[in-house]
Amino acid sequence: MTSLPITLTINGHRHELEVDPRVTLLDLLRERLDLTGTKKGCDRGQCGACTVLVDGNRINSCLALAVSHDGANVLTIEGVARGEELHPVQAAFIAHDGFQCGFCTPGQIMSTLGLIAEGQAGDDPERIREGLSGNICRCAAYGGIVEAVLEAQEQLAKADRRTAA
Amino acid sequence: MRDFDYVRPATIPDAIAAAARPGSAYLAGGTNLLDLMKGGITSPERVVDISRLPELNRVERLDDGSLRIGALVRNADLAHDTAFAKAYPAVAEALLSGASAQLRNAATVGGNLLQRTRCSYFYDTASACNRREPGTGCDAIGGENRLHAVLGWSDACIATHPSDFCVPLVALDAVVEIEGKQGRRHVTLEEFHRLPGETPQRENVLEPGDLIVAVRLPAEAASFAANARYLKVRERTSFAFAVVSAAAALVVDSGKIRAARLALGGVAAKPWRARSAEAVLLGADANEATFASAADAALADASPSGDNAFKIELARRIVVRALTSALAGTPERIPALPASPFSSIPGARHDA
Numbered sequence: 001m002t003s004l005p006i007t008l009t010i011n012g013h014r015h016e017l018e019v020d021p022r023v024t025l026l027d028l029l030r031e032r033l034d035l036t037g038t039k040k041g042c043d044r045g046q047c048g049a050c051t052v053l054v055d056g057n058r059i060n061s062c063l064a065l066a067v068s069h070d071g072a073n074v075l076t077i078e079g080v081a082r083g084e085e086l087h088p089v090q091a092a093f094i095a096h097d098g099f100q101c102g103f104c105t106p107g108q109i110m111s112t113l114g115l116i117a118e119g120q121a122g123d124d125p126e127r128i129r130e131g132l133s134g135n136i137c138r139c140a141a142y143g144g145i146v147e148a149v150l151e152a153q154e155q156l157a158k159a160d161r162r163t164a165a
Numbered sequence: 166m167r168d169f170d171y172v173r174p175a176t177i178p179d180a181i182a183a184a185a186r187p188g189s190a191y192l193a194g195g196t197n198l199l200d201l202m203k204g205g206i207t208s209p210e211r212v213v214d215i216s217r218l219p220e221l222n223r224v225e226r227l228d229d230g231s232l233r234i235g236a237l238v239r240n241a242d243l244a245h246d247t248a249f250a251k252a253y254p255a256v257a258e259a260l261l262s263g264a265s266a267q268l269r270n271a272a273t274v275g276g277n278l279l280q281r282t283r284c285s286y287f288y289d290t291a292s293a294c295n296r297r298e299p300g301t302g303c304d305a306i307g308g309e310n311r312l313h314a315v316l317g318w319s320d321a322c323i324a325t326h327p328s329d330f331c332v333p334l335v336a337l338d339a340v341v342e343i344e345g346k347q348g349r350r351h352v353t354l355e356e357f358h359r360l361p362g363e364t365p366q367r368e369n370v371l372e373p374g375d376l377i378v379a380v381r382l383p384a385e386a387a388s389f390a391a392n393a394r395y396l397k398v399r400e401r402t403s404f405a406f407a408v409v410s411a412a413a414a415l416v417v418d419s420g421k422i423r424a425a426r427l428a429l430g431g432v433a434a435k436p437w438r439a440r441s442a443e444a445v446l447l448g449a450d451a452n453e454a455t456f457a458s459a460a461d462a463a464l465a466d467a468s469p470s471g472d473n474a475f476k477i478e479l480a481r482r483i484v485v486r487a488l489t490s491a492l493a494g495t496p497e498r499i500p501a502l503p504a505s506p507f508s509s510i511p512g513a514r515h516d517a
Contacts (some may be wrong), residue, residue: 004171021171021212024199044200045268057241057270063199064271067171068192068214114266120245126501133403134265 006070010035011079019066026050026061029076037077037106041136048135051107051114052076058114060134077106080113088159089113092152098144104137111135112149116156123150166199167208177218177344177376184213185346185374191215193237194271196264197280205290206281206297221275221378224249230384233342236275236377240330241266243274253386254495255333255393255412262397262504263329265404275377277330278341278357279369282434283406284324285309295321296365310471312408315464315480317433322365323470324434326358329504331436333395333412336428337386342379345372354380358435365434389414389426394490396483397430397504407431409480410504413487417451427463427488432480439463442484451492453485460484 003018010033019028026043029035029052038061041049045060052061053075080087086094089112093099098108111132121127128149129142137145174180184191188210192198201207215221221237224246232252234243240260243249250257264272286292286304293302305313305323313323331354339354358369371377393414399405410430416423425446429437442463449455460481467477486506 021169022166044203045196048265048267051267058267059271060196060267063196063268065171065192065195065199065212065214068173068195068216111267114270118241118245118266124501130403130502131266134267 004067006067008066008069008072008074010074011076017066021065021067023066024062025052025054025064025066025069025074028066029061029074035076035078038110039103039106041104041107046136047104047107048111049104049107051110051135053110053114053117056117058111075110075113077110080109087113088155089116089148089152092148092155093145096144096147096151098141098148100137100139100141104135104139108132108135108137108141108145112145112152115149116153121149123153125150166202167205169209170211171214172211173214173217175218177221177378180213180215180218181344181346181374181376183211184376186211187373189213189373191376193273193276194239196268196272197276201281204288206288215376227381230387232382232386234274234380234382236273236379238274239270240264240272240274240277241269244269250499252390253333253337253382253393254390254499255395255414255491256330256337256382258499258503259329259333259395259397259410259412261499262395262403262410274330274380277328278354278377278380279371280326280328281368282324283327284313287324296324296361296368299364299366306471308471311473311475312431313470313473314433315467315469315473315476316429316437317360317435318470319361319363319365321363322361322434324361324365325431326433326435327406327431328436329395329397329407329410329430331358332410332428332430333393333414334380334382335436335438336412336414336426337389338383338426339386340381340383341377342381343371343375344378345375349378351381354436355438361434368434388416388424391495392417392491393495394487395504396487396490396506398479398483398506402502402505402507409476409483411480411483411487413484413491415446415451415488415491417492420451422446422449422451422455425459427459427484429463429480429484432467432476439484441465446488453489456485456488457481459488 039049041047190209221235244260292304397410414426442459
């Protein structure tokens with residue numbers, strides 16, 4: 001199969017690419033664009049290490065063909081911090097020991113950003129746990145992650161109030 | 166993953182023409198198809214990407230009061246649609262109990278109906294599987310089969326259908342709208358999936374090129390909104406397929422059951438409508454004795470296909486509990502752990 005042309009906006013940068021239709025979004029990010037923050041864990045949609053936001057929605061990039069997402073807006077872990085300033089979710093993960101070896105953490109953080117944007121969990125720890133159950137971490141940082149999500153939501157709400165005021 | 170031709174048709178007729186050729190597969194959310202392709206379980210020569218076909222991502226109320234859900238509506242979008250969850254709470258609960266948020270954000274309504282079995286022998290290309298490769302036998306029979314079918318199975322295949330979403334849908338008389346070379350037709354979800362018989366590879370009534378364009382819920386489906394639940398037992402609290410699940414929907418008036426719907430998941434190769442149980446429920450007093458009789462009726466034809474006799478008793482208990490939960494009333498909001506039997510009714514918690 002010949003390669004097909006696609007356009008993707010990744011972390012605000014526009015990329016025009018030729019891709020083999022078999023290439024997943026995950027492999028494109030890692031192998032072609034050197035955005036290796038997004039991790040390949042199970043490669044079958046079960047561990048969540050490859051989570052990215054596509055047009056604002058968190059998905060498993062391992063189960064997404066790049067060609068099928070032609071024109072999409074993709075946010076990866078590399079696009080989350082503002083320069084040297086960590087995103088409140090990243091800062092909260094560090095503060096609450098939710099940040100472990102770095103293999104599952106990028107996916108956990110992207111999944112948390114998606115969870116907060118979905119607005120379904122609120123401050124209910126059980127809803128946060130269910131909402132992040134697509135991200136598996138054998139370091140068992142889960143308790144710290146729930147604390148981090150609660151604090152990050154508070155920080156983001158405060159920032160929103162400041163912006164509004 | 167094997168090489169394939171990728172096409173992205175702009176219209177439904179073009180999609181049907183492209184997919185009618187042998188060796189074609191439709192791609193929507195891709196959450197199941199890509200997994201199968203990576204494992205070499207399926208190797209389509211042509212992938213027909215329907216994810217951008219117009220008009221298939223809408224939910225609309227029709228003049229006859231039925232709800233038409235486009236095949237490309239995402240599972241998460243449907244479950245989080247407040248009006249939808251209010252009218253069809255058991256369906257929303259089933260959707261939110263399935264998979265993970267990432268998968269629900271990608272998976273589609275039409276794709277969910279076509280989800281393949283999660284039988285581990287089907288997924289293992291070194292094993293014999295009549296469903297994957299007709300005529301090779303079934304290694305699940307005599308193998309690790311404690312999660313396999315207890316209803317409607319055959320000597321050729323004992324796999325189960327994995328969907329949560331389809332269970333309340335089949336209980337509520339959902340209809341599948343199919344567009345094909347011969348035009349548009351409607352098939353009830355109950356008739357859509359096939360039992361394995363001698364041809365487990367034929368999982369549903371679709372012909373080459375046939376495209377699911379929508380799923381319809383008839384007007385009556387919303388009449389159960391006050392007393393409808395989905396319950397799912399699984400081997401971990403979230404992000405797991407059902408060992409057994411049940412959707413129960415009741416209309417109760419002065420203690421009598423005026424209408425009843427019941428379906429089971431995880432027990433057969435299709436979402437299992439328990440019509441014999443519904444017959445027991447209809448007109449009877451709404452109490453635990455009635456529910457126990459209904460559960461007996463639902464499982465009357467069940468038999469183990471291996472090490473899974475426990476599923477028959479488990480299914481009976483889940484039926485009673487689903488009916489008890491439905492009678493207690495649909496919760497205002499879907500619980501934090503959707504479809505968990507541990508958060509829905511008094512006395513049913515681990516720590517109680």
